[in-house]
Amino acid sequence: MEYNFNPRGVCAQSLSFEIEDNKIKNVNFHGGCNGNLKGIATLVEGMPIDQVRDKLSGIKCGHKTTSCPDQLAQALNQILEAKE
Numbered sequence: 267m268e269y270n271f272n273p274r275g276v277c278a279q280s281l282s283f284e285i286e287d288n289k290i291k292n293v294n295f296h297g298g299c300n301g302n303l304k305g306i307a308t309l310v311e312g313m314p315i316d317q318v319r320d321k322l323s324g325i326k327c328g329h330k331t332t333s334c335p336d337q338l339a340q341a342l343n344q345i346l347e348a349k350e
Contacts, residue, residue, distance in 0.1 A: 268292075269345065273337035275330055278303065281341060290315050290342070298334050306335055315342045 271281045278298035284291040293307035310318045319342040327333035332340075 269341065271337070271341035271344075273334065273341075275332045276327065276334050276337055278334045278337070281334075281338060283338075283341075285315060285345065288314055288316075290318055293338065295334055303334055306338070310338075316346065319343055319346065 267286075268282065268284050273279070273281055273295075276298060278295040280296040281294070282296075283293040289312050290310050291312065293310060295303035295307065306322075310322075319339045321339075322335040323339035323343070325333045325335045325339075327336075
């Protein structure tokens with residue numbers, strides 16, 4: 267299933283990804299630090315969503331209270347909470 271998320275407080279304007287068999291696939295950040303975000307997307311490919319959420323949650327970018335990886339974790343958290 268494909269999901270779209272509008273990050274807040276970061277440079278990326280949108281985030282999309284798929285979840286298949288409880289694993290994350292095809293992560294795409296639109297905007298933000300292109301190389302870093304492609305790297306993150308590649309690293310989390312195929313990982314269980316709860317593991318990605320736990321690893322990326324709380325990461326900050328500079329003086330900001332969040333980051334693009336943290337925004338991905340928050341999106342995954344919303345999905346996991348909705349399943350409960």
